[in-house]
Amino acid sequence: MGRTCIFLPPLKTVSGGLAVLAETAVLLAELGETVALLLHDPEHPPLALPPGLPVRPLAQAALGPEDCCLVPEGWPNALGPGLTAKARCIVYCQNWAYLDSGLPEGLSLDQLPVRYLAVSDPVARYIGRLLGTVPPILRPAIDPARFFPPAAKPAPDPVRVAYMPRKNKALAAMIRRFITTRARRTGQRLAFFPIENLPPDGVAEALRACHVFLATGFPEGCPLPPLEAMACGCLVAGFAGFGGFDYLRPINPDGYTPSVPLRDVPWGGNAFVAADHDVFGAADGLERAVRLWTDGGEALRRARENARATAAAYAPSQRRAALAALWPKLVR
Secondary structure, eight states: OOOEEEEOOOOSSOOHHHHHHHHHHHHHHHTTOOEEEEESOTTSOSSOOOTTOOEEEGGGOOOOTTOEEEEETTOGGGGHHHHHTTOEEEEEESOGGGTTTTOOTTOOGGGSOOEEEESSHHHHHHHHHHHSSOOOBOOOOOOTTTSOOOSSOOOSSSEEEEEOTTSSHHHHHHHHHHHHHHHHHHOOOEEEEEOOSOOHHHHHHHHHTOSEEEEOOOSBSSOHHHHHHHHTTOEEEEEOTBGGGGTOOBSSTTOOOOSSOOOOOSOOOOEEEEOTTOHHHHHHHHHHHHHHHHHOSHHHHHHHHHHHHHHHTTOHHHHHHHHHHHHHHHHO
16 A cells, blocks of 8 residues: 555645644554645645655655545645546545535536545535435544633623634624624623634633633534534534534524434534524524523533533544544545
């Protein structure tokens, strides 16, 4: 078996998906694979590269039929060297919405001799419906040494709501205005805390100081911020982005039901989920989450325990075990 070459796209900011690609390279090397990183410009990498792994320009990849080339979705041109060399080409789809972006006019995914790897069960089902074969799944992981609950949350007066302004900024602002106006009439005491321009440890500290996380991101492949919030003891309300239904399950029995079938999971209701772009539904879910905190009791304890179990299922050890099991089948 030859090398596994992983393409890191030239993004201007470090996205979660880019970090996952770099982590995958490290894990494969630890599992005994010969790994190299492919970059458009190795002199200007898009993130701090993992130490010890060889780096080559994509244009000088020098791939052979015995090699494997892993490329993220949305970068079909990066498949060129692998396809030309008749290497095993794999597209790791971390966001279903960009799966076929960048393809030349007249070319479709079913015409490419590539295999697929999905980041979540909804994304795998999307690819399966599109192309006829459901791909294996490699989920991301969150670091339990960074994302963990505090010894005690602040008193929920006010209920502190964390959110990420960059995720569908206009909708996030609309939900905030809606809830703030309502709170003046209902007497709910809540405060919003934006999470932006913070290092990972700062994000974790902010989440530990909050009670609820408002998720406004879509489309998503397997969104990490709600998982990180759950690990830090928050309830989640808002949008799933489709891919979030890998783990999001409604707390309320009248909650939104997505079109994608939901896989069986060992945890129960862990979030108040609305349809993507449904401001009214997201605001209603946020109000329910706030009331759950102010009411307390068994319902709050159960929801937080389900959230804790959800986050625990995305531990690094789970990701490593999944990669060790699926990679030989995928490339050999």
